[in-house]
Amino acid sequence: MVVKSKGIPLATLLLILFLSAIFPTSFSNQVLNSKKPIPSSSASSLGSSVAFQIKGNVYPLGYYTVSLAIGNPPKVYDLDIDTGSDLTWVQCDAPCKGCTLPRNRLYKPHGDLVKCVDPLCAAIQSAPNHHCAGPNEQCDYEVEYADQGSSLGVLLRDNIPLKFTNGSLARPMLAFGCGYDQTHHGQNPPPSTAGVLGLGNGRTSILSQLHSLGLIRNVVGHCLSGRGGGFLFFGDQLIPPSGVVWTPLLQSSSAQHYKTGPADLFFDRKTTSVKGLELIFDSGSSYTYFNSQAHKALVNLIANDLRGKPLSRATGDPSLPICWKGPKPFKSLHDVTSNFKPLLLSFTKSKNSPLQLPPEAYLIVTKHGNVCLGILDGTEIGLGNTNIIGGEKISNTNKF
Template sequence: MAAARWAPIMGLLALLLPLAPAPARAAMPAGSPPPSPSPSSTVFQLHGDVYPTGHFYVTMNIGDPAKPYFLDVDTGSDLTWLQCDAPCQSCNKVPHPLYKPTKTKIVPCSDPLCTALHNGQSPTKKCTSPQQCDYEITYADNLSSLGVLLTDSFSMTLRNSSNVRPSLGFGCGYDQQAGKNGSVEAMTDGLLGLGRGAVSLGSQLKQQGVTKNVLGHCLSTSGGGFLFFGEDIAPPSRTTWVPMARTTSGNYYSPGSAALYFDGRPLGVKLMEVVFDSGSTYTYFTSQPYQATLSSIKGGLSRSLEQVSDPSLPLCWKGQRPFKSVSDVKKDFKSLQLSFGKNAVMEIPPENYLIVTKNGNVCLGILDGSAVKLSLNIIGDITMQDQMVIYDNERAQLGWIRGSCVRRPKSFMSSFL
């Protein structure tokens, strides 16, 4: 849901125009290999952190021969795209050489993948010619990516020890509007779209029989973590599951509406419509729950904490000496809880809503969503740290379970059992 990281950490949240949900059975792009008889799963190492990097990203090897690209992991948007030399009209400085397309990889306008992409955009984007599928993605903070849809090989190693190279559709972005041309240096080459739509990577892997349409991530507070596709990675028990709900603003991953508690006490705000979004660094509450949270946190603070200005985030405090980590100050803060229905609770301890900056201050990582005109409450990376979050599109349910995210799983996650 957040735009690609061309913007600073502050104010980078941007809502993608919702794309069409995946059909029950979608046609594969032209030239795709036949489905494998037994879908497996695959795991990728994640890099980055909430602070100071401000995002988590994965290395994807794309093309023939395969070349590495850093992609922001974003469950809040559908289309994967790379900055692309098509030639490039407006691109930013990125870690790797721009992807170079070939005409044989261009998806025609008549392809079902193009239809699915266009059906979800508003206003509806039309092809400029039958030979190519044009796209334009616009984000709420006025960032955008304009390009054409391509297919190319994505190199993956499955847990059944086979190496596969499915031909997947993605955007070749030759016009990115984010600052003046070449003036923005991005830490990634593009974006990995993991949303619920038919053009998302998880949907396409399911369509080609590579994995089931189940994906998840585990973000570590110490940096890094892992991303997975397939249904045999998630632990079989102790996971909190809730049905996926439809949201008022689009086809996002939502566990529905939640009641908000602070230190076990209800805050008296109306039920909050919640979305999980790995593309957002921080968590955003709409006006009423944000103000209630702010009041409760401030009311319980020690007098030894003094509010201070810090360029990292809007609300920060300093202590008698600089803090080295959240553990130095967590005793002064209480946990939040989001309650979905009767039995599903997401605990948000201080380490899931606070950061310590390079200046030694502690800052609140829950931001005011009304300042960026949000009508939804966004659970971002900071709140999803040190728990596996599972997006099960096969059963239309979301799950989470707390545990260490430092190591990639080799079997069922023993640290979560």
């Protein structure tokens, strides 16, 4: 989904970058299956966490999802995870356009409508667009995405049951969108999901609402495995005690984005001409995007390094813009990664804050048996000078 609109400033945010780009599977299982004693007193889980299993992959699906239960009795919905936007919405069982899901997978509105005068409505309808004709008017929303997709609907509240890692249970009433008019104009077909789980830090995000209720600390983290899937967590209990470093987030013109930098690119542990990159971390973007200048420099570095190796450009593979073929089709990344060098992003304002990108983190083997570069030219698709770290096998956590 790349870059979204609306939100609040990120001046106080911090970003944790895991030194390893891929967590061991055993750690993921430990997080999802952790069992702690149920507290004997209050149901408040501040200091605990909520963990979700992530499904999906960068290729061939191109998106990651989690299952979220909504309502009483609860019904489970698969949602596309997106750190680049705030609002969570589900496909509404109402007269609509763009309703592509079977009727039994739509959300039937029976929760409380959010009124136009509610502060959450003002947060999603940023001035000067926020205007209420009366105190009982419903709160309509419209969110637009950089791939020219959008969702239009109404804001409401309903129970969202959650089980915390300390064993406690809660059924908070949280606000989200009931979307009845969805559009999609991206290059790929829309995900076969019921909506979007917005993980930005704006006031309307579920993360912020849980924090305002005193249920968690304002921390969101996700780890995406190179084999597909992974896990997502809210709260700070699951942050590893070692192997992580902190780097501050930057102010962003689209303020809900997790933006950090500047960062310099290293190729095979050597400095390059790519310096001072400001980066947005966006799980809603399947791939990583560099601006044209940085992307061209990276492609030249890789191409020069591949000279004399048994690889040549695979111009006939439509999967991604830049691909290579070998003497015979590749079956997995294991067959080809020895031909490529590791990348590293070094954050110049933070000591010892490298984001390591081994070949497994930026390459993809396609169904045609070729290996392709998963870092794309963002300028070509209208991102200008924006640089985005997408969902490719990257682990990151945000605290604010």
